Amino acid sequence: MITLGDYLIVSGILFVIGFAGVMLRRNLIIILMSLELMLNAANLSLVAFSRFRVDSNGLPNYNAQVFVFFIITVAAAEVAVGLAILVALYRARQTTDVKDISSLKF
Amino acid sequence: MSLFLFWLFALLTVIFGAAVVINRNPVASALSLVVSFLGLAALFMSLNAYFIGIIQVLVYAGAVMVLFLFIIMLLDLRVEERHQINWLASAGGLAVALILLSQIFSVVGHLPIAHNAFPPLPGSTIDDVRNIGAALFGNYNLPFQIIGVLVLVATIGVVLLSKREPR
Numbered sequence: 340m341i342t343l344g345d346y347l348i349v350s351g352i353l354f355v356i357g358f359a360g361v362m363l364r365r366n367l368i369i370i371l372m373s374l375e376l377m378l379n380a381a382n383l384s385l386v387a388f389s390r391f392r393v394d395s396n397g398l399p400n401y402n403a404q405v406f407v408f409f410i411i412t413v414a415a416a417e418v419a420v421g422l423a424i425l426v427a428l429y430r431a432r433q434t435t436d437v438k439d440i441s442s443l444k445f
Numbered sequence: 446m447s448l449f450l451f452w453l454f455a456l457l458t459v460i461f462g463a464a465v466v467i468n469r470n471p472v473a474s475a476l477s478l479v480v481s482f483l484g485l486a487a488l489f490m491s492l493n494a495y496f497i498g499i500i501q502v503l504v505y506a507g508a509v510m511v512l513f514l515f516i517i518m519l520l521d522l523r524v525e526e527r528h529q530i531n532w533l534a535s536a537g538g539l540a541v542a543l544i545l546l547s548q549i550f551s552v553v554g555h556l557p558i559a560h561n562a563f564p565p566l567p568g569s570t571i572d573d574v575r576n577i578g579a580a581l582f583g584n585y586n587l588p589f590q591i592i593g594v595l596v597l598v599a600t601i602g603v604v605l606l607s608k609r610e611p612r
Contacts (some may be wrong), residue, residue, distance in 0.1 A: 341563065346488070368475075369466070382497075383485060390587055404573070405581055425520075
């Protein structure tokens with residue numbers, strides 16, 4: 340029997356993997372990919388809760404799925420802008436390593 | 446059978462998600478991310494969210510990953526050379542991640558509804574594209590319009606960002 344908790348655990352593990360990627364990796368592209376992983380982990384738990392809340396008509400709660408739709412749209416826009424910033428940065432500094440970009444470091 | 450499929454796709458998603466972080470080659474990371482997203486799309490479909498699953502495949506595994514691969518090829522990123530790892534910082538980051546993981550486990554373990562199975566749906570098929578569309582254009586019309594403006598702004602921003610400045 341698959342419970343709500345199983346999906347939440349998978350979603351939590353996925354979020355932690357993305358979080359560890361952001362904390363540990365230095366390549367900006369990998370950091371952006373890890374951010375995508377974290378957003379998707381949130382999406383998975385939203386969809387699981389949506390399926391869990393079946394209303395009186397026998398339908399899942401679609402508010403959560405609309406929210407997931409918005410998250411996917413925003414994430415796609417975010418990736419496009421992030422990668423454009425990355426390309427601009429690479430043009431200026433010839434690097435994608437966060438260790439080499441420390442002008443604003445306190 | 447559905448239990449087997451759930452664990453298969455959950456393991457696929459998690460293992461290839463971990464491979465994204467572990468791989469040193471950016472191209473291998475991006476391809477692992479594609480597999481992870483496909484597994485996630487299958488998990489969405491196992492939750493009867495077919496529309497979200499299809500969108501996941503089209504937008505993430507399709508458009509976003511092509512963008513990532515395109516940029517990786519454009520910048521010609523090589524496999525990172527093995528440089529000095531700051532062990533203290535890495536251990537700190539890993540410790541924070543593990544604390545977060547144990548926190549999530551304990552919260553899910555103590556959540557009473559987490560031990561309940563999903564309630565059955567009465568119909569064998571559900572018309573979820575129609576229902577999401579009705580919600581999107583009815584109740585969520587204003588956010589939907591705003592998201593359209595956001596995408597337009599992002600498009601213009603990307604064009605401006607990638608324009609080469611005249612010297």
